[in-house]
Amino acid sequence: MNDMNELKKSVNDGRVEFVWIGLHDEWQWSSGEPALYLNWATGQLKGRDYCAVMKNGEWHDLPCNDRRPFICNNTNTGLVFINQTMNWRDAQRYCRQNHIDLVSVRNQDENQKVKKIISDNNSSGSFVWIGLFRDSWQWSDQSNTSFRYWKSGQPDNGDRGDEKYAVIELKAKGQWHDFSCTYHFPFVCHDVFVLHAVFDQENLTWSEALRYCTQNHVDLVSVHSEEMQRRVMNVVKRASTAAVWLGLHNYCIMNMWLWLSGETVCYQNWAPGNGTKPENCKLEKRKGAVQSGGDQRWISLPETHKLNFICSRY
Structure with a gap:
């Protein structure tokens, strides 16, 4: 309720009736x-x-x-x-x-x-x-809070059964409704991305690091933008290895680098000579890491190297 009260104070100017929040059933x-x-x-x-x-x-x-x-x-x-x-x-x-x-x-x-x-x-x-x-009614940042503030009779999923997203009704004590995603409402953002750097335990191979992240957090980190690269750079300065694993892997037969989400690498921050297809796909399986020193560029390494790594929590 503290979060609810703060949100209402920040957006309730008398002109807005509904505001999207990050709760969805999908x-x-x-x-x-x-x-x-x-x-x-x-x-x-x-x-x-x-x-x-x-x-x-x-x-x-x-x-x-x-x-x-x-x-x-x-x-x-x-x-x-x-x-x-x-x-x-x-x-x-x-x-x-x-x-x-x-x-x-x-x-x-x-x-x-x-x-x-x-x-x-x-x-x-x-x-x-x-x-x-x-997974019914979860937050888009994957946080697991069970707090709900539905208005009486909500969620009702509508006549068409397509009301999968939550809004706050500011004129009804800030209580929540479910709506179809086709409606247009203002919305509220907040910054919840948290990196968890694993520097204080035995270094792991890329596959071992991936297993650790998925079991304890969400995933090995993806770096889709300059902003995310800056966050990673701030973290890796404390690393005890020369490079730190990212969620970046080489799909060699297609000559592509991908993030674990399956997304292609649009934002690029490779060190010179890295980010290209290995000469022999079977010789060594390559994964992506970020240098912990210098200008923290990305490098390609055999997946069996044991390094520090970074997990994303949300």
């Missing part, structure tokens, strides 16, 4: 990406089943505790079909520990590739977990 990928492309089978999403499977290229929602085979995404080998039955959370944990994550399906082309690997490996024709899940 499907998202295990990697943290929003689900923009959807391919649900007819008749799905009428119940309260919160994890997704694929069958014949179409998606179904099933109880997350069902035991199904699943597909992991691996940066170096591509899609990996795991012919073991696990519930969705155990499948997610397995993929993160042994590969990268449960597979994301972000467009029709990726859907066809996942459909094909299921067809090639799943002769029984059973449902197969993908990385899509729904």
Whole structure:
């Protein structure tokens, strides 16, 4: 309620009725990406089943505790079909520990590739977990506060069942409603990104660092902008190794560097001679790190090097 009172004081000027806040009820990928492309089978999403499977290229929602085979995404080998039955959370944990994550399906082309690997490996024709899940009413910064301040009768999900996002009604004691994302309202931002530098324990390989971050925080850090690079630079000055792991990996066969989210590297801060395709993809698997000295440029290193690393908390 202290946060609510501060927010109301900052925006309640008598002219604004509703304000977007960062609470939403939505499907998202295990990697943290929003689900923009959807391919649900007819008749799905009428119940309260919160994890997704694929069958014949179409998606179904099933109880997350069902035991199904699943597909992991691996940066170096591509899609990996795991012919073991696990519930969705155990499948997610397995993929993160042994590969990268449960597979994301972000467009029709990726859907066809996942459909094909299921067809090639799943002769029984059973449902197969993908990385899509729904966690009701969570904050966009992934914080886990359970505070809610709904107006009486809210959330009601509307007549069309598409009210998945929360607003504050400033003229009703600041209580909350759910609305469709198609409405246009003012909104309130705040800066919640926190870096957690791991400098005080045994140095880890890139895969070990990734496992540590996903189990204890959110992920190895991605650096998408000059602002984020400045934050990283302030942190790595305290490192005990000459470089510090980032969430940056080389998808060698496509001659691409990617962040763990699957995003391509748009903002670039490579040291000279780095950021190019290795001459031999099989010779050594390369990952991205940031130098802890000098001008803190990015460098490419074999993933078996043991370094400090940085996790993102939100």
